[in-house]
Structure formats: C-alpha cells, structure tokens
C-alpha cells in the first residue's frame with residue numbers, strides 16, 4: 053500500500069481525489085499496489101466537512117508528518133508555508149508532487165537538490181500549462197534537440213481578458229470584471245495581469261529547455277493592464293490579435309526571456325488560442341516547431357497533470373529532474389530584425405510622420421484623430437533590433453511636442 057498525503061483540498065486537491073477514485077479500479081486491475089490517502093491538510097476543516105474523506109482532514113501539519121507517508125501532494129499554493137512543508141517532506145525521504153509554480157520558480161533548484169540527496173523525486177508537471185503535458189515531453193521526448201525558442205501563452209486569466217477585448221470589444225476593466233465573475237481571475241489579479249505568473253512559468257520552462265537557470269525576476273516582464281481598445285483597433289487593421297506572450301530564445305551564450313503583450317497574426321496558432329486556453333510552441337533544432345495546447349487551468353485538467361506525476365512516482369519511473377546551478381546571462385532586448393507597431397501622439401501629425409520616415413526605411417503610417425488638438429500616428433516599422441528601435445523612438449520624441457504612447461513587437 054502506498055500512502056499519500058494531500059496538502060490542500062481546494063480546486064486542484066478535489067480534482068486529484070476525484071481522479072484517484074475514478075482510476076482506482078483500473079489501478080487494481082493492473083495488479084498495482086493500492087494508493088491510500090492518509091491525511092488531507094486544510095486551513096478550515098469545517099469548509100470541507102461534506103466532502104469525500106472528511107474524516108482525514110487536519111489543520112495541523114504535524115498530524116501529516118506523524119503518519120507513515122510515501123508521497124506528499126502539495127496543492128495548497130503560495131510560497132509559505134508550502135516551501136517549508138515540501139522541504140521537510142523531501143528531507144524526510146518522502147516523494148513530492150506539486151502544482152506550485154511560485155515554489156518551483158523560486159526554490160526549484162534547492163528543492164530538486166534536496167530530493168536527489170535524499171533519493172526521492174520532486175515532480176511538478178502541473179506548474180506550467182495546467183493540464184497540458186509539457187515538462188515531461190520537453191525533458192524526455194525532445195531530449196535529442198537543442199531548444200532554440202519557446203513562444204507561449206501560459207496565463208489563462210490574461211488570455212481570457214484579451215480574448216474578450218478582441219472578440220467582444222470589451223474594455224480591460226469590463227473583461228477583468230467578467231473574468232472575475234466567471235472564476236477565471238482572482239479577486240486580487242495582480243500576479244496574472246502584471247505578467248508575473250507567466251514569467252514564473254516561462255522561467256521553469258526555459259530553465260529546463262536551455263539547461264541554465266532563468267531567474268524570472270531578471271526577465272523583462274510587462275502585463276496587460278495598459279492595453280486599451282485602441283490597441284485592438286490598430287491591431288485588427290494589421291490583421292493581428294494581441295496576446296500576452298512568454299518568449300525565450302537562445303542567442304549564442306545568452307538567453308532572451310520576456311513576457312510582453314505582442315501582436316500575433318490573427319490566423320496564427322497563438323492568434324487563435326481563445327479564452328482560458330494555453331499554447332506552447334517549442335522549436336528544437338531537430339524536430340522543428342511542435343505545438344502543445346489545451347486547458348491551462350481548472351480542476352480536472354490540472355488534476356490530470358498532478359495525477360500523471362503521482363503515477364510516475366508510484367510506479368517508480370524515476371527520471372531525474374535537476375536544475376543546472378549555472379545562471380543564464382539574460383538578454384533583455386530583442387536582438388534581431390523585427391517588426392513593431394508604434395503609437396505616437398501629438399498636435400502635428402505631419403511632423404510625427406516625417407520623423408518616422410526619417411528614422412525607419414520601412415514604415416507605414418496611419419493617422420487617428422483623438423480630440424480637437426491631439427492626433428495619434430500608428431506606424432508599423434521594421435528595424436534591426438530593439439536597441440536601435442528605442443534610440444529612434446527617442447529621436448522622434450526629441451523632435452518636439454510628440455509623445456511616445458507604446459510599442460508592440462509583431463511576432
């Protein structure tokens with residue numbers, strides 16, 4: 053009998069119990085040993101009193117560690133006390149499965165090392181892309197490739213909001229309120245809408261893909277809080293959609309890694325990913341581009357990934373995950389030729405357009421009258437790299453009475 057403890061009995065924890073029950077007969081049919089739940093840790097036992105296994109609930113972590121547990125499933129979320137509980141579990145030779153990207157992005161290296169030192173495993177498939185199998189395929193099926201680039205929509209909340217802004221012409225505020233009403237955004241949505249959640253997930257993916265540690269806090273991260281209806285009006289004229297894209301790319305010894313709202317062709321793979329769905333495109337030198345897409349969150353999709361880790365642990369399929377101790381040197385600016393949509397505003401459109409043409413050899417412009425005195429000039433430009441782009445934006449601003457509004461890279 054394999055004994056499991058669940059730390060957390062919320063959305064994902066409930067899904068994991070559901071999948072354990074659904075698969076129990078099949079597991080027995082395979083002559084596998086049985087899996088039993090020994091304890092379930094929650095904050096408030098009363099909240100869960102009508103659920104299955106309510107007799108196993110505890111609000112005291114010591115009750116969990118008193119049991120003879122083989123596998124700890126951490127689905128409580130947050131950094132603390134999850135970090136302490138996972139560390140203690142691994143140090144006392146218990147395997148751990150977690151869905152916690154905050155924990156892995158912050159302490160993954162240390163925790164994987166503790167697991168190795170203690171001869172146990174730490175699995176975290178659900179921490180990136182929810183139900184989409186991505187970490188295991190990256191580590192195992194794509195092992196013969198040098199990964200060149202990752203492009204990903206890895207935050208369901210922001211993709212839901214942007215989809216409503218694109219498809220139903222909602223404002224950011226309206227789309228966020230709808231996402232909160234439908235349970236796709238939390239009451240405190242900062243981690244999602246400011247891009248931090250996508251940054252943590254991109255750092256986990258990239259750390260595995262490039263075998264160098266990518267610290268999410270050193271990445272260039274921009275959220276979607278400044279995206280307005282006009283951005284979508286202009287994007288649509290370019291047959292494009294706006295998506296929050298996590299992008300990392302190998303540049304020689306350096307890695308470019310950033311999370312930003314980007315213009316993507318409306319009919320492209322990323323352009324067609326709707327609502328809370330996620331998609332990850334990985335480019336390997338042997339395989340070319342492969343696309344992984346599906347539900348990036350939700351009770352059963354996320355539990356599906358946790359359950360698969362549980363099965364790997366249970367069946368002792370012991371492939372080893374380790375994060376390299378070498379920290380990657382990050383490139384913060386896009387370093388190759390690219391197209392950008394630029395927005396400038398001012399009183400004199402002729403002057404803005406002439407300085408745009410002076411600065412960029414390839415450049416289309418369009419004028420939009422915002423008020424009696426203010427016009428916007430929207431331009432699609434081609435430039436050698438982002439450093440050059442920033443220099444030229446500076447020059448256009450210096451030509452007088454011109455404000456730079458924003459820029460979007462076109463993927």
Ligand SMILES: NC(=O)c1ccc[n+]([C@@H]2O[C@H](COP(=O)([O-])OP(=O)(O)OC[C@H]3O[C@@H](n4cnc5c(N)ncnc54)[C@H](OP(=O)(O)O)[C@@H]3O)[C@@H](O)[C@H]2O)c1
Pocket residue numbers: 059060061062063064065093094095096097099111126127128129130132133151152153178179182348349350351354
């Ligand atoms: N939800 C998703 O779709 C999804 C997708 C991918 C990854 N994840 C990750 O999965 C993890 C769990 O997410 P979730 O949506 O299931 O969260 P959730 O619904 O808020 O559930 C969290 C559970 O953990 C318990 N808990 C939290 N802090 C605790 C503490 N200090 N002591 C004891 N119990 C504590 C809560 O107890 P009470 O119920 O008593 O408050 C609750 O049962 C997170 O790391 C999240 O990022 C979630």
